[in-house]
Amino acid sequence: MTTLGPLALAPLTRDQAADVRTWRYPAPYDVYDMTDADPGALADPASGFHALTAGGRLVGFRSFGPDGQVPGWAYDDAALDTGGGLHPELVGQGLGREAVRAGLAHGRARFAPAAYRMTVASFNTRALRVVESLGFERVGHFRAPTGVDYEVLVRPER
Incomplete structure (x- = not known):
């Protein structure tokens, strides 16, 4: 397992958003590619995107909201819907739990939600294991218009 040191979250900058747009994941994880995203929109505070950094290096992102x-x-x-991703070079190295946990802590401090909700592609067994290990429970399953199946998981905060 790789360790990155302390993780920090801060609003995503335009340069960081442009970097995230270049990230490419191998199939079937390519459903998470953000190649068509507008960096300006991602960096807009209303978008809810936050940079996940370690030692000042962008290692992923977390999002809160729609x-x-x-x-x-x-x-x-x-x-509160939350999602995120790790840099493709870091995927599968045991960092997901730490990244999600950092996002939940940030979201708790900033938004104080009654509950969190995550929508995870059904084939993404690694992510499903991570979020379930953090107390999320499956509440539903659906097929998106793209044909990809998803699981919806919720974790009460109170």
């Missing part, structure tokens, strides 16, 4: 929603599910306001 970005974590996938078309095809009936989302409501009962939970």
Whole structure:
């Protein structure tokens, strides 16, 4: 397992957003590629994107709000949607739990949600194991218009 040191979250800058757009994941994880994303929109504070850094180096991102929603599910306001990703070079090295935990702590301090919700591609067993190990429970399953199946998981905070 790789260790990065302390992780920090801060609003995503335009340069960091442009970097994230270049990240390419191998199939089937390429559903997470953000090649079409507008860096300006990602860096807009209203987008809810935050840089995940270690020692000043961009190692991933976390998002809070509608970005974590996938078309095809009936989302409501009962939970704060959160999502994110690691740099492709860091995927599969045992960093997911630490990254998600850092995001949850940041979200708790900033938004104080009653619950968190994550939508994870059904084939992404690594991510599903991570979020379930952090107390998320599956509440539903759906097929997005893209044909990819997703799991919806929720974790109460109170």
